Amino acid sequence: MDLIAAESGVTKKTLCDRFGSKEQPVVEYLAARDEQRRDFLAERPAAAGSSPGDGVLAVLDASRDWSERHGTRGCSMVNAHTGIDDPRHPAHQVIAGQKAWMLALLTDLARRLAPTAPRHSGGP
Incomplete structure (x- = not known):
């Protein structure tokens, strides 16, 4: 919040007032x-x-x-998750949703490669 406030030229209180909470700017950024x-x-x-x-x-x-265009500091969702591990945090749903979408995309593509292969049950 300090960096956002400094970069935008407003106080943290103004940001919280505009977004409704100190968590909401993070949610909006991650959703976008x-x-x-x-x-x-x-x-x-x-x-x-x-x-x-x-x-x-x-x-x-x-x-x-995407990584080359948007920086080499890794996935913004993974990076956010390192500081937001509480499932009750409003950004947690965005993070989990993005990872679930990516997993579904790659799983679907992998199944097309080997459509008759048995499905993995999730264990080691």
């Missing part, structure tokens, strides 16, 4: 970042080619491109 990333990645598999492997490579290439 999630939407941008989904938009960036979602169309890549369909545009890649006819081979299921092309879709996987397209998402991985797009992820690399």
Whole structure:
């Protein structure tokens, strides 16, 4: 909040008043970042080619491109999660939702590679 307040030229109180809480700017930032990333990645598999492997490579290439464009400090969701591990925090749902979406995207692409392979039950 200190950095946001300093960069925007307003007080932390003004930010909290505008957003309703000190957590809400984080939620808004992460939600916007999630939407941008989904938009960036979602169309890549369909545009890649006819081979299921092309879709996987397209998402991985797009992820690399995203990282190059948006900095090399890692995933903003993972980074936020290191400081927000309470499931009751309003940003936690955004973080978990983005990770679930990414897992579903990659799982779907992987199943296209081996559609008859048994599903993994989640254990080691």
